[in-house]
Amino acid sequence: MTVLEKETGGKSYKAHKYGLDHAERPYIDYGDDSIIWKKTAESFPHRKYVSLEALSKKLAIRNEQLLTFFLDGSRRVFKVDDIAYKVSGGRSVIYPVIAGQIGVGCCRRINKTVVPEKFKREIVLSLPDIADADGIPGFFNATAKKLNECVELKRIGIEFSTILPYKTAKNTDKKFEDRGTACIQDRMIEREKEMVAELVREGKLNQDNYLVKDGSLEYKPSKEDKSDKKKYQMFKNNYSWVLGASKNFNPEICLDINGKPNPGFIADLPLYHRTPVACFVSDFLGDDIQFAVWYIRLRDKKQTRTPFDGILKVEKILVTQEEVDNGIDSDLVDTLSAYLINERNPVCYGSDLRWANHIYPVYLTESFVKSKYLSAESFLHLF
């Protein structure tokens, strides 16, 4: 902290340190109406629920697997201090200093046992953008480097990978803490994308080895991704064999086939059925990325707390032009959904409140990633 103070010319208050993870993950925020439900996105235009019970049983007996890799990223964010900077008029404004641990892990399932495949951990800081008094690009990276030279950190072998500036301009009503958190969240998503790209590069993903990613696939392609057409197609191609499985979703944006919000349509989804596949584009992500989205019920309504527990939201990016035009092959959707239905067991009941929507290998991946974290205490004592 002292190093930071000196480097950025602020004043540290040695304030109370605490975790910011008490709330749900902020990415449920994408529940605003920016997503546009466009049309059906499968080759056979189903209008009703599709039963997958028979298919899933058939597949369970066959003992084959398509879903081989499981990826989960998570982050733990703390407010570690307050720091004051003099701004115009000699006022001194206090900003929070946010620090986070990011972990992205991927596990592979071999012979019914889940083994770790890849893991990345990062410790990052998030400072207000005005901490960089001169506005020179590269300032934050240099600061991080200086921080890492600190003897104490070296001794315990910990490195800050970067410092992320958060915007201080008062154009939104979000709190500074949340802005910092969002920066760290973005960083985590970047890492997730990198890991997917790595898996693709290594040729591990193919039609027989899908990757199931925890959470949504609504990745924002970075500016560089977008600028280069070839690169952009590669980005999309990376996701040919990736499914996003979300436990949490905003039922209000569950638009039905006619484009009207109809949470009931999903709430009433019978056991082991899926909804028709819808296609949507998101403003947020740009027009040329289209998603196929459908919902699957894994668990009987009677046995869950709310009608939305036990429903898994599945996303897949439409990669090829053919897919964009005609939608995904319905048979493929059925097969993938049936495999996902079979993933309903075992459950993590008791260890995780979200057991009804969790699929076990993802839960294991998540546990694996979390087990690699520094404990909250040790982490906070870094500052």
Place this chain on the structure above:
Amino acid sequence: MDKFNFWTNSDLKLHAFDIVKVEHIDNSFSFGVIENISHITDAQSFLTNFISSDFGDVNVEEPTLRVGMNYAEAAISFNDRNIYTPVHNNARVYLATAEEITMALGLDKVQNPLVCGSLKMYEGTDDEITLPVNLNSKFILGPEGAHLNISGISGLASKTSYAMFLMKAIQDQYLKVDDDADDSVAFVIFNVKGRDLMAIDRPNDFIDDKPGEKERVFAEYEALKLSTEPFKNVKYYIPFSSNTSAKQSTYLGTDDVKAYMEYNQLKKIKYSYEDDKESLEMLFADIDDPQQTMEAIISKIIDDTDPDFGGGRIATWQDFRDKVDDLSQRSQPAAKGQQRVSNEISVLSWRKFKRIINKATKNDDMFANRPDSSKHECRLADALKHISKNEVCVIDVAKLPEDKQAFVFGDAVRTIYNLKLGEYDSEENVNPPSRIIVFIDELNKYASKETPKTSPILREILDVTERGRSLGVVLFGAEQFRSNIHQRVTGNCSTHAYGRTNSIETATKDYGSLPSTYKNMLTRLEQGDYLIQNPIFRSLLKIKFPKPIYKQFK
């Protein structure tokens, strides 16, 4: 400090009593004996598992196996550098090699080795190791420690077979010793059931076993460096019964008896009044005698100066019974004014005495006037006095009623004890071996906690267990329930073998010192498996022993 836990792959086969090696400080290794193995998963409760099968559908196949692991609890038995600080976190645990196991158990430094079985480590895996287990014979035959106690339920524990196996090992060892060595041994074995031990010098024909069994058993014996021959130098003693009598006193067939007699291997035992009256008290071992009247009568009988019995007035059992009968009549006021004779002992006691004596001796050919040595007859005490080294005496008491079994056993033990005390040294041809092993099954009949304190047999057994170690009389006792046996008897045994038993037995305080896994294990030991406790072992050992090599009767 004395325990550590480690995790293993859930598929790794380990067993209680297996030995593992764990890294410790200063490049040393600690060795631990596995006491318990548990399996845990990430399921928080049984409800989790229930839900994982679609709320109770047993046919559900899970595409992913639940994360689980085994962890084992091991008790430190040894460190190769004598460092007994606690084992550290994340220390690597290995399976041990045969040499390391021998070292860890302290088996490498056993002096005067006497094989007592073999132990198997990592059973059922590719790393299976079989090792012979040696005892220090000075700790089982004396003088450092003596006596063996074997417990286990009938049929499943094969107590007799184990005792016989040990005795076979002992005989093998002493047969190899030079003739003029100081140390020598002889065996006195009581056959209490059927014909079980009546053919221990005949080879096992393995007739009821599957083919190849013989070769397998022989190989086991060879691996333990034992010969594959049955007992040698065996003599059998059966209670006398005349050939004409319908009631035979042995389960041995007449042909067998004849055959044995031809080889001078079998003798019939007789008890004569004159020589064996002193053993009469053995008949009263199980009789409550709170006023000690029976004792008084017996001491009167053996008193040489007694006006009724002393001075050679009585010569035969018939005379004796008549005399007793006479005495039990006397109290009836025979004539007025006449003084009652033998007023010390009430006539009621005489009557009780008479009932017991008559029941035992009347109509029993064993209580005879004199043995006829030309007809292969002898007195047991005489035979035992002349026991020679490496001799095995099998005394058949299987068909005798309980009181007479006690009589024979008590008489034999007393003779052996006196022999070793040197009481018969003045007699001709008495040259006892330095150690005599007495094996008796169903020890609970003679030395249970409920046996009256006045019991002469209990007294004999206590004498043997408490002083036999230095005298060279070694008791191998076997019983179903160890908790029934007199504390002073088990307390003096240096070696204990625990065979399969039941949970009622393991709940008694005799087994209080065992960890609960071992207790449970005792209830499901296989036939031929024993837990052995001996002062030279660092911990209890689970051993196996091969099938008997002598003839078996079904």
